[in-house]
Amino acid sequence: MDELDPVIHAPKRLRIMALLATADDLTFARIQDQLRLGTPDLSKQIKTLHDAGYLRTKRSGRGPGSQTWVGMTREGARAYRSHVRALRALLDDADSTTESR
Amino acid sequence: MHDEPMGQTPRQALETIESDQIDLYLRWAETQVPWWYWPSFATIVATWVASYEFGLWAGTGGALFAAAALGYIAGVLMDRSGVTFPRVRAMPRPLLAPYVAVFVVHLTVVAAITTTVIVMDDPPFLAIGLAIGPALALVGSASTRWYRAVAERLRAQSAR
Numbered sequence: 001m002d003e004l005d006p007v008i009h010a011p012k013r014l015r016i017m018a019l020l021a022t023a024d025d026l027t028f029a030r031i032q033d034q035l036r037l038g039t040p041d042l043s044k045q046i047k048t049l050h051d052a053g054y055l056r057t058k059r060s061g062r063g064p065g066s067q068t069w070v071g072m073t074r075e076g077a078r079a080y081r082s083h084v085r086a087l088r089a090l091l092d093d094a095d096s097t098t099e100s101r
Numbered sequence: 102m103h104d105e106p107m108g109q110t111p112r113q114a115l116e117t118i119e120s121d122q123i124d125l126y127l128r129w130a131e132t133q134v135p136w137w138y139w140p141s142f143a144t145i146v147a148t149w150v151a152s153y154e155f156g157l158w159a160g161t162g163g164a165l166f167a168a169a170a171l172g173y174i175a176g177v178l179m180d181r182s183g184v185t186f187p188r189v190r191a192m193p194r195p196l197l198a199p200y201v202a203v204f205v206v207h208l209t210v211v212a213a214i215t216t217t218v219i220v221m222d223d224p225p226f227l228a229i230g231l232a233i234g235p236a237l238a239l240v241g242s243a244s245t246r247w248y249r250a251v252a253e254r255l256r257a258q259s260a261r
Contacts, residue, residue: 011109011114011117014114014117014118015117015118015121018117018118018121018122019121019122019125021122021188021190021191022122022125022126022187022188022191022192023125023129023184023185023186023187023188024185024186024188025184025185026125026183026184026185027180027183027184029183030182030183030184031183033183034121034124034125034128035121060180061180067180067183069185084115084118087111087114087115088111088115090111091111091112091115094111094112
């Protein structure tokens with residue numbers, strides 16, 4: 001039985017994980033641009049996910065052109081898929097309850 | 102742990118992430134496959150093929166040049182778009198066909214060149230290079246336009 005993951009359940013973190021499920025790695029700037037989050041906010045959310053073991057980060061290049069690349073760990077990918085399955089199950093339950101009324 | 106409101110229903114959460122994902126796939130095509138990608142790719146491949154006209158060593162040099170140039174372009178495009186390669190697993194089903202088509206174009210070109218080199222005794226490499234360049238640029242650009250059109254349609258549907 002899949003359960004909602006408390007770390008991923010926060011909307012911003014769920015959106016970050018969803019984006020990272022679409023590509024091997026994304027830059028910090030790409031995630032920021034896509035989700036329209038401020039730098040401190042995004043850093044905080046990424047740190048929370050990183051501390052939970054769900055994300056890995058690495059820097060490429062040096063100086064002003066350097067980029068931070070963020071990717072999902074295997075554990076993160078598993079947790080994300082389980083979380084999405086739990087959300088779908090909740091949605092199915094809600095739909096079947098509505099239909100049975 | 103919950104440091105922000107959980108005001109989303111499961112349906113809203115799933116719709117939001119689906120919309121974000123489609124948006125990323127679309128932006129990937131816009132930024133990582135810019136208009137100049139296919140003409141550049143076609144020119145590099147055509148130059149590589151044509152270089153065999155001047156002997157095996159010239160062809161080997163051409164292959165090394167092509168590998169370095171394509172590697173450089175791939176690096177530039179990844180830095181520019183902020184995305185490595187999109188994952189097929191999370192890709193919406195309608196986008197898979199044009200996405201796969203892009204790779205089929207690449208593989209077909211490599212297979213055609215290899216077959217020509219193996220089958221023909223004295224292939225007209227210069228002519229093949231000149232023919233393959235524009236064809237590759239056109240087919241590649243068409244596959245990218247197809248991908249974008251499908252992604253735009255999905256984005257419009259998810260915004261409703």
